[in-house]
Each structure stands twice: as structure tokens, then as C-alpha cells.
Amino acid sequence: MICVTGSSGTLGSEVIRQLSAGKISYRGAFFSEQKAEKARLKGIEAVTIDYNRPETLVPAFQDCEKLFLLGPNTPDQARLELNAVEAAKAANVRHIVKQSVMGAPAQSFSLAKVHYPVEVAVKESGIAWTFLRPNSFMQNLVTYMGETIRAEDTFYSASSTADISHVDIRDVAAVALKALTETGHEGMAYTLTGPEAWTYDQVSEELTKVLGRRIRHMNLSPSDYKDGMLAQGMPEEIADRMLDLERYFRQGHASHITRDIEQVTGQKARQYADYIRQTADSGIWGE
Numbered sequence: 001m002i003c004v005t006g007s008s009g010t011l012g013s014e015v016i017r018q019l020s021a022g023k024i025s026y027r028g029a030f031f032s033e034q035k036a037e038k039a040r041l042k043g044i045e046a047v048t049i050d051y052n053r054p055e056t057l058v059p060a061f062q063d064c065e066k067l068f069l070l071g072p073n074t075p076d077q078a079r080l081e082l083n084a085v086e087a088a089k090a091a092n093v094r095h096i097v098k099q100s101v102m103g104a105p106a107q108s109f110s111l112a113k114v115h116y117p118v119e120v121a122v123k124e125s126g127i128a129w130t131f132l133r134p135n136s137f138m139q140n141l142v143t144y145m146g147e148t149i150r151a152e153d154t155f156y157s158a159s160s161t162a163d164i165s166h167v168d169i170r171d172v173a174a175v176a177l178k179a180l181t182e183t184g185h186e187g188m189a190y191t192l193t194g195p196e197a198w199t200y201d202q203v204s205e206e207l208t209k210v211l212g213r214r215i216r217h218m219n220l221s222p223s224d225y226k227d228g229m230l231a232q233g234m235p236e237e238i239a240d241r242m243l244d245l246e247r248y249f250r251q252g253h254a255s256h257i258t259r260d261i262e263q264v265t266g267q268k269a270r271q272y273a274d275y276i277r278q279t280a281d282s283g284i285w286g287e
């Protein structure tokens with residue numbers, strides 16, 4: 001059995017969608033009982049877990065040979081994921097496919113510092129492992145920037161003119177699927193990027209072209225960017241984490257391109273322009 005944590009989230013929901021499409025049996029682990037119930041109504045084997053409550057984890061992971069481990073972007077994310085690693089050991093999980101982040105081992109930015117200690121704990125657990133180290137998701141354009149694009153035809157960053165090789169989560173999920181269902185991925189760390197690196201100005205130009213109305217990218221100073229995140233109610237620790245990520249982008253560390261997606265899945269990584277066109281076709285940007 002395969003257990004998928006974060007099943008209601010951006011990436012986890014795509015992982016279970018692809019597992020369902022492939023008619024591969026799995027157990028979806030949900031944080032919210034309501035979301036678990038909704039999944040059950042669709043015929044999914046769904047359990048509830050809370051990384052803060054280890055007693056919920058062992059029963060959820062029981063009988064699972066493979067675990068897709070994804071932690072939420074919270075101040076205590078590393079501690080939560082470490083609870084899951086302990087539970088995986090207790091439940092005799094054989095292989096952990098861990099959602100990590102690009103550049104984790106160098107620990108030169110906030111998210112890498114969150115993920116790397118968990119990677120180390122997974123390695124030390126004695127359980128076979130595969131690490132997925134994606135760059136920033138293309139889908140962040142909708143998840144985090146969509147509101148202001150719809151309201152003001154503008155999105156904000158503090159990335160300046162940095163090139164970023166954003167990756168489509170459908171490709172990240174496809175790599176996860178391979179690692180969860182095939183052998184040969186044990187002991188592998190995959191750095192997952194899109195096929196090109198774009199600045200946010202290029203993203204705004206593409207959106208403008210596809211939507212037929214001017215969509216602006218506004219580059220903010222780090223302090224204005226942080227103020228914006230705080231004004232939206234983001235906890236300061238998470239705002240600082242995101243700000244440090246923007247610094248990492250600005251310094252050009254997120255521009256490199258890998259072929260890991262193609263090598264693992266046999267399919268070329270999806271392009272940002274195609275993702276943008278698909279969001280437009282889905283009607284999410286309004287008139």
C-alpha cells in the first residue's frame with residue numbers, strides 16, 4: 001500500500017489524482033476530517049492525521065510499504081515531518097518519498113534549512129528514500145498571486161529580474177508516482193525544474209498576451225514585500241522564510257535547469273507558457 005500525506009494540498013492532491021488515474025491503490029492521509037470524508041465519498045481510502053499528534057500517524061502508516069511525505073509550510077514544519085519519520089519507522093514503512101526543495105543540502109536559504117534536517121533524519125532512519133527537490137511551483141501564480149491578479153491585474157514579488165526555472169506540479173507528481181510505484185529510485189535525489197528560466201516580467205508579458213489585458217509585475221523592496229505579507233495575516237516567521245526565498249531568487253540561485261523530470265518520467269518538463277494558457281482556458285482569471 002502507498003500512503004500519501006498532504007493529500008488535500010497543491011501537490012498531494014495531484015499525486016492522488018495521478019494514482020487514481022493509474023488505478024493504483026493508495027491511502028490518502030488528510031489533516032481535515034471534512035476533506036477526508038469528502039474523499040471517502042469519492043471512493044478513496046482516506047485517513048486523518050495530525051503531525052502534531054504522533055498517535056495519529058502510526059495507524060495511518062500501518063501496512064504502507066511506501067510513504068509520500070509532505071509537510072505544510074508552518075514555522076514548526078521540520079519538527080512535524082520528524083514526527084512522521086519516527087512514525088514511519090514504527091509502522092515499518094519501507095520507502096519514503098520525501099517532498100523537499102531545490103538546493104536543500106547547501107542549506108543556503110530558509111526552506112532548505114527546513115527540509116535538510118528532515119532529509120538527514122530520513123537517511124538515518126534506515127528506511128529507503130527518494131528526495132524530490134523541486135524549484136518554485138508554476139502553480140504559485142494562482143495560489144499566491146492569483147488574488148491580486150484578479151483584483152488589480154498586478155502581482156508582486158521581491159525577486160527583481162531573477163530568472164527562475166519554475167516547475168509544474170504535475171511533473172513533480174509524475175516523478176513522485178514513478179518513485180512510489182517502481183524500483184530503482186531508492187537513494188536518489190531529484191532536482192526538479194521547468195525547461196526554461198523566466199523572470200516575473202516575462203511571466204507578466206505572457207499573461208498579458210494570453211489574457212489580452214495588461215498584467216503587471218511589481219517588484220517591491222524586501223521591506224515593502226514583507227509588510228504586504230504581514231498585512232495579509234502571514235505569521236512573521238513564515239514571511240521571513242518567504243523573504244529569504246526571494247533573496248535566494250534575486251541572487252540567481254534558482255535559474256538552473258535540470259533534465260531529471262525527463263530522465264525519470266520519459267516526458268519533457270512542462271513549459272510555463274503552456275501552464276499560463278491552460279489557466280486562461282480554465283477561466284480562472286475572469287474577463
Ligand SMILES: NC(=O)c1ccc[n+]([C@@H]2O[C@H](COP(=O)([O-])OP(=O)(O)OC[C@H]3O[C@@H](n4cnc5c(N)ncnc54)[C@H](OP(=O)(O)O)[C@@H]3O)[C@@H](O)[C@H]2O)c1
Pocket residue numbers: 005006007008009010011012030031032035049050051052070071072073080099100101102111134135136137140
Ligand atoms: N510552493 C512551492 O513553490 C514549493 C517549492 C518547493 C518545495 N515546496 C515544499 O512543498 C511543500 C508544500 O506543498 P504544497 O504546496 O502541496 O502544500 P499545501 O498545498 O500547503 O498543502 C499542505 C498539506 O499539509 C496538510 N497539513 C497541514 N497541517 C497538517 C498537520 N498538522 N498534519 C498533517 N497534515 C497537515 C494540509 O491539510 P489541509 O488542506 O487540511 O490544511 C495540506 O494537505 C512544503 O514542504 C514546501 O516547502 C513548495
